[in-house]
Amino acid sequence: MNLNLLNELRQIVGTGGVLSGPDEMMVYECDAFVSAKQQPQAVVLPASTEQVVEVVRAANRHGVTVVPRGAGTGLAGGCLAETDSLMLALTRMNRIEEVDIPNRCALVQAGVVNSHLTQRVSPDGFCFAPDPSSQAACTIGGNIANNSGGPHTLKYGVTVNHTLGVELVTPEGEIVWLGGRTAGAPGLDLLGACVGSEGTFGIVTRAWVNLARLPQSAHTMLAIFDDFDEGAQAVSNVIAAGIIPAALEMLDDVFIPCIEQAYKFGFPLDAAAILLIETDGLKKARARKRRRRRKYAAIRARVKCA
Ligand SMILES: Cc1cc2nc3c(=O)[nH]c(=O)nc-3n(C[C@H](O)[C@H](O)[C@H](O)COP(=O)(O)OP(=O)(O)OC[C@H]3O[C@@H](n4cnc5c(N)ncnc54)[C@H](O)[C@@H]3O)c2cc1C
Structure with missing residues (x-):
């Protein structure tokens, strides 16, 4: 990288706030989309808005593009650097x-x-x-x-x-x-x-x-289906019944064994699909919803409550 720009950056954020060695920049060469990798010219770690302003202005003066980065957990390569760009990581601005x-x-x-x-x-x-x-x-x-x-x-x-x-x-x-x-x-x-x-x-x-x-109370259920389509239909039926669960996640027979192997939650390995259903809210309102759910015949599945 242009040495003049590097020196300007060090003056703005301090020597410890600029990384330019290939080893120290390795962690910044990709986000969680690890298939694409590219090191920036340097990484700068400002500690205030004013420092961000100064960094952006310095980069502009030297015709260098700036790529912002948070924790780098993005799954789409959003903070992948161009070869000639400067990465501006905001992790020091953590107050x-x-x-x-x-x-x-x-x-x-x-x-x-x-x-x-x-x-x-x-x-x-x-x-x-x-x-x-x-x-x-x-x-x-x-x-x-x-x-x-x-x-x-x-x-x-x-x-x-x-x-x-x-x-x-x-x-x-x-x-x-x-x-x-x-x-x-x-x-x-x-x-x-x-x-x-x-x-x-x-x-x-x-x-x-x-x-x-924060909700007053929360309740998690596991609904187990022998047929994938029935599980998917149950999702539509829950919503159509006017129930908005706090969370409603579906796993199919590809993911169930993988997750079970890693975390041992006790998911049934013979199921075609499972639904994880969380309801939350006021204690009284949840009791009313539970009564309504019992009447609700569309979820024809084995339901386990945790
Ligand atoms: C295990 C795992 C689970 C995940 N689960 C979910 C999920 O459930 N839901 C979901 O939506 N995402 C999920 N993600 C994706 C990712 O975590 C989120 O998109 C998250 O919001 C990215 O935050 P980050 O700080 O890591 O941003 P980064 O990955 O650092 O950056 C993401 C994008 O935002 C830009 N950016 C970052 N900070 C700034 C800033 N201050 N100003 C301007 N632009 C900025 C970057 O240039 C880049 O384009 C998951 C990722 C992993 C690895």
């Missing part, structure tokens, strides 16, 4: 800056790990609802860029439904806010366009996110 329980929101830096926010607010009975299965590692900036969701998406929605505002550093190195602390800002929904744009609008540096109430 939860403000938690506002009465207004059910929090201000976080982009590099905060998804599950760390829930860990912080769960003693108060709240969580950050988007729950990609990588949530122990992935960052909220990456969640916003990919509009991620997880098993609870069916009931709680994806990241766009829980993002109130983002602070963005534009490709020109300007700081802008889209949305803010409260939902429903008037005007064009630029926030909605930005969430899920995979970093193409700019680099998300901070975000106001919504905090959801």
Whole structure:
């Protein structure tokens, strides 16, 4: 990489915040889509929005493209570097800056790990609802860029439904806010366009996110099917009956043995399909739903409750 740019970057973020040796950059040569690999020219690890601005401006002056990266758990090669690009990793920007329980929101830096926010607010009975299965590692900036969701998406929605505002550093190195602390800002929904744009609008540096109430109770069921199509039909029947489970995941006879071998959950190896069904909510409401489910004849399956 251009030595002048490297020196400028070191001045902006400190020597320890710039990686340029092939060994230290190995971890940045791909994300979880490991089939494609390419090392960037350098990796820079800013610790504040101001440093991100300075890095972007320096890269512009030297005609170098910038690729933002969170934890690198993406499955689509989204943060794969071009040969001549600079990777800007946000993992040092990992502070939860403000938690506002009465207004059910929090201000976080982009590099905060998804599950760390829930860990912080769960003693108060709240969580950050988007729950990609990588949530122990992935960052909220990456969640916003990919509009991620997880098993609870069916009931709680994806990241766009829980993002109130983002602070963005534009490709020109300007700081802008889209949305803010409260939902429903008037005007064009630029926030909605930005969430899920995979970093193409700019680099998300901070975000106001919504905090959801933890459910009073949760209940998990395992429904076992001897026929795959019956399992799939049961999914449609559950939704058609007006029941929105917190999670509804289906495994077929290819995946059941693989998962059983690895985790020993006790899944039946002779099943054609299984459904994992989680319901949650107020204790009383769940009891009512359970009574309704018993009456509901369309799930003709062996049902186990955990
Ligand atoms: C085991 C496993 C399970 C997974 N399960 C799910 C799942 O259930 N649901 C789901 O949706 N995804 C899932 N994923 C995919 C991935 O974890 C998510 O998309 C996650 O949101 C990516 O976050 P990240 O911090 O790792 O982002 P990265 O992989 O680092 O980046 C993803 C994209 O976002 C851009 N980006 C990252 N940070 C920023 C930023 N601050 N500003 C602008 N652009 C940025 C990058 O350039 C890239 O294009 C899974 C991945 C793995 C490995």
